[in-house]
């Protein structure tokens with residue numbers, strides 16, 4: 722699964738790849754390769770879906786977000802986090 726997020730390691734908004742295994746997930750930045758293990762459950766997934774919806778709405782005012790399509794894509798945005 723892919724989602725968009727600001728990477729705390731490289732500081733760019735990039736595509737993250739999430740792989741889940743039971744109640745843990747690994748989030749990996751497709752730009753710098755930094756990864757992190759996080760808890761995983763329905764709530765985390767629901768929050769992620771909400772954020773993705775919000776980011777899709779933000780695309781109308783923040784055109785850079787539209788550039789994030791493929792793994793490895795990265796942009797700097799005027800806002801730091803969602």
Ligand SMILES: [Zn+2]
Pocket residue numbers: 728729730731732733735750751752753754755
């Ligand atoms: Zn990164």
